[in-house]
Amino acid sequence: MGSLSSAFDGAVLGLGVALQGSNLVYCIIGVTLGTLLGVLPGIGVLISISLLFPLTFHLDPTAALVMLAGVFYGTTYGGSTSAILLNVPGTPSAAVSCLDGHPMAKSGRAGVALLATTIASFVGGTIGIILMMAFSPLIVENALRFGAHEYFALMAMGLIAASTITQGSPVKGIAMVIVGILLGLVQADFYTGIPRFSFGIPELYEGLSLVALAMGMFGVSEVIASVRTIGRAESYARQKITMRSMIPTRDDVGRSWLPMLRGSGIGAFFGTLPGTGGLIASFMAYAVEKRAAKDPSRFGNGAIEGLVGPETANNAADQTAFIPTLTLGIPGTPAMAIMLAVLIVHGISPGPRLIIDQPELFWGVVMSFWIGNILLLVLNIPMVGVWVRLLQVPYQYLFPAILMFVCLGVYSINNSAFEVWTLVFFASLGYLLRLLDFSAAPLLLGFVLGPDMEEHFRRALLVSDGDFRSFVERPLSAFILCVTAIMLARALWTALRPSRRKADDVREEAAAGH
Amino acid sequence: MNKRDVIAGILMIGFGAFVAWYSLRYDLGTLRRMGPGMFPTIMAYALMIMGVLILVPALYKRGGEVVAFEVRSFVFVIGAIGVFALTMPRFGIVPAIVSLTVVASIADGRMSPLVVLVLAVALSLIAVMVFHYLLGTALVPFKWDP
Numbered sequence: 001m002g003s004l005s006s007a008f009d010g011a012v013l014g015l016g017v018a019l020q021g022s023n024l025v026y027c028i029i030g031v032t033l034g035t036l037l038g039v040l041p042g043i044g045v046l047i048s049i050s051l052l053f054p055l056t057f058h059l060d061p062t063a064a065l066v067m068l069a070g071v072f073y074g075t076t077y078g079g080s081t082s083a084i085l086l087n088v089p090g091t092p093s094a095a096v097s098c099l100d101g102h103p104m105a106k107s108g109r110a111g112v113a114l115l116a117t118t119i120a121s122f123v124g125g126t127i128g129i130i131l132m133m134a135f136s137p138l139i140v141e142n143a144l145r146f147g148a149h150e151y152f153a154l155m156a157m158g159l160i161a162a163s164t165i166t167q168g169s170p171v172k173g174i175a176m177v178i179v180g181i182l183l184g185l186v187q188a189d190f191y192t193g194i195p196r197f198s199f200g201i202p203e204l205y206e207g208l209s210l211v212a213l214a215m216g217m218f219g220v221s222e223v224i225a226s227v228r229t230i231g232r233a234e235s236y237a238r239q240k241i242t243m244r245s246m247i248p249t250r251d252d253v254g255r256s257w258l259p260m261l262r263g264s265g266i267g268a269f270f271g272t273l274p275g276t277g278g279l280i281a282s283f284m285a286y287a288v289e290k291r292a293a294k295d296p297s298r299f300g301n302g303a304i305e306g307l308v309g310p311e312t313a314n315n316a317a318d319q320t321a322f323i324p325t326l327t328l329g330i331p332g333t334p335a336m337a338i339m340l341a342v343l344i345v346h347g348i349s350p351g352p353r354l355i356i357d358q359p360e361l362f363w364g365v366v367m368s369f370w371i372g373n374i375l376l377l378v379l380n381i382p383m384v385g386v387w388v389r390l391l392q393v394p395y396q397y398l399f400p401a402i403l404m405f406v407c408l409g410v411y412s413i414n415n416s417a418f419e420v421w422t423l424v425f426f427a428s429l430g431y432l433l434r435l436l437d438f439s440a441a442p443l444l445l446g447f448v449l450g451p452d453m454e455e456h457f458r459r460a461l462l463v464s465d466g467d468f469r470s471f472v473e474r475p476l477s478a479f480i481l482c483v484t485a486i487m488l489a490r491a492l493w494t495a496l497r498p499s500r501r502k503a504d505d506v507r508e509e510a511a512a513g514h
Numbered sequence: 515m516n517k518r519d520v521i522a523g524i525l526m527i528g529f530g531a532f533v534a535w536y537s538l539r540y541d542l543g544t545l546r547r548m549g550p551g552m553f554p555t556i557m558a559y560a561l562m563i564m565g566v567l568i569l570v571p572a573l574y575k576r577g578g579e580v581v582a583f584e585v586r587s588f589v590f591v592i593g594a595i596g597v598f599a600l601t602m603p604r605f606g607i608v609p610a611i612v613s614l615t616v617v618a619s620i621a622d623g624r625m626s627p628l629v630v631l632v633l634a635v636a637l638s639l640i641a642v643m644v645f646h647y648l649l650g651t652a653l654v655p656f657k658w659d660p
């Protein structure tokens with residue numbers, strides 16, 4: 001167990017570095033700023049990190065990374081807060097938290113939801129670190145075994161899983177995934193560079209904006225649906241907020257610990273694979289929880305498992321994403337790319353030698369992530385009461401504020417009004433789909449994964465010279481595709497079976513009677 | 515007949531058909547060496563199949579009321595964002611947020627003009643503080659660039 005003991009040494013070393021006064025201060029600054037920014041709809045991880053990036057030039061690399069890391073997961077946490085309270089994901093990765101988090105808030109359990117999120121994030125991060133410490137070399141080795149075929153299979157699996165998370169028919173879920181993929185394909189072709197589906201608009205050469213999509217389809221469409229349906233001077237908090245309602249019940253705790261374990265595992269897996277991350281991990285975790293639950297119909301109505309599992313997965317993925325970033329030099333997400341940029345600016349080259357050459361840096365960053373998680377816990381538990389009060393603001397004042405943050409956030413991506421027009425498009429689309437009982441979450445995942453999926457697919461075929469059998473000849477990809485096929489078959493079977501009608505009809509009557 | 519799902523199905527088929535048609539202008543290539551048009555085409559056909567799977571059962575099932583289309587909310591929220599998009603690059607944060615708030619308030623229709631004005635001013639102040647001072651973005655409170 002040489003690697004474990006050396007990992008343990010590393011952890012101790014890292015703790016020493018992370019707890020150094022200045023690093024701790026920057027961690028606190030990062031986490032606080034990150035949370036505040038993340039809560040604001042329209043301001044996500046990328047904007048926050050990009051804006052604070054220049055500040056890091058003057059800091060030493062450890063402090064710089066520590067602060068940016070703090071901003072990174074602080075923002076992710078803040079994004080979940082907004083998702084739970086307002087049904088507007090503060091960051092795109094919080095989209096899954098809307099599904100069960102918001103219904104919990106509407107039924108007066110916002111405090112419990114926020115608390116559960118905080119703890120779930122902490123657990124995810126902790127288990128992520130432990131897994132990282134124990135399995136670092138193993139993980140790196142395995143990550144390299146995943147080629148284009150395996151990545152394609154993984155993404156297909158993730159997308160089919162995403163289509164099952166909606167309450168309605170999985171067929172509609174798959175349709176949404178495909179629409180998302182198609183929207184994601186609006187961009188220059190990877191191999192030839194020619195613009196696709198740009199209709200002559202130069203801004204579309206690089207594709208549509210994810211933030212505009214997430215804000216439009218979730219946030220603005222939610223506002224459109226709610227403006228006149230929420231009563232005058234009413235707010236989201238229909239019940240009185242009592243202290244009691246903020247404390248999780250025994251039942252909640254009992255339901256949560258298994259999803260947290262599963263979520264951590266799923267998150268750690270996707271986090272260490274460069275090119276995938278918290279988003280797909282959270283979708284998979286939700287699908288797994290729904291599958292594992294005794295009563296899946298509770299999902300979408302405030303099932304705590306549906307909130308806790310994905311949150312844990314997301315944070316575990318964020319935590320473990322540092323491994324490939326720092327040791328392979330491969331950033332899994334744009335945010336990680338900025339972290340890499342910080343290293344390079346300071347003259348440090350990432351790669352397998354980083355752990356060996358700069359152990360204080362590597363382990364210092366890893367452990368400060370954990371310290372940051374503790375800080376999140378400490379800072380946010382008292383804040384839960386404050387956030388819940390936010391729900392009591394009358395909606396007629398709240399919704400213009402939401403629109404304000406969304407519009408400015410989207411505008412500031414590129415300082416251009418074009419993104420805002422994109423927002424208009426997505427908001428209209430989102431509202432239309434909502435009316436037709438389609439769910440936006442699978443579309444989001446399809447949009448993010450679509451282009452990558454295509455790239456892997458084409459590369460896989462190029463590498464195997466157009467031989468489709470290569471997908472099943474490679475054992476790993478065959479296995480994953482098998483799982484996917486089973487999930488797909490199951491989904492289609494339950495959708496087209498006649499007895500499914502009963503559940504739908506009951507839902508219709510309940511909705512109509514509202 | 516499940517009206518809602520019939521519309522949904524038709525929409526999916528329609529969108530899929532459009533993409534499949536539009537992709538023809540891109541080189542499809544062969545399955546061995548896929549061109550830029552191949553993957554969209556495959557996805558478009560898959561979408562059309564899904565559309566059919568939504569449409570056909572809907573012709574026989576009951577239920578599926580179309581949720582009411584909130585015309586006023588839709589027009590004025592979308593309108594507010596549009597006004598923002600026109601105002602922001604030309605006149606800066608404050609005029610943009612004020613117009614956004616004013617138009618959006620018509621969607622609600624229940625606030626008195628005074629309240630709307632106060633809200634508009636308050637929101638623009640918050641916007642300037644957060645986006646101009648705190649975050650230091652390039653967005654400015656006022657400008658003149660019609």
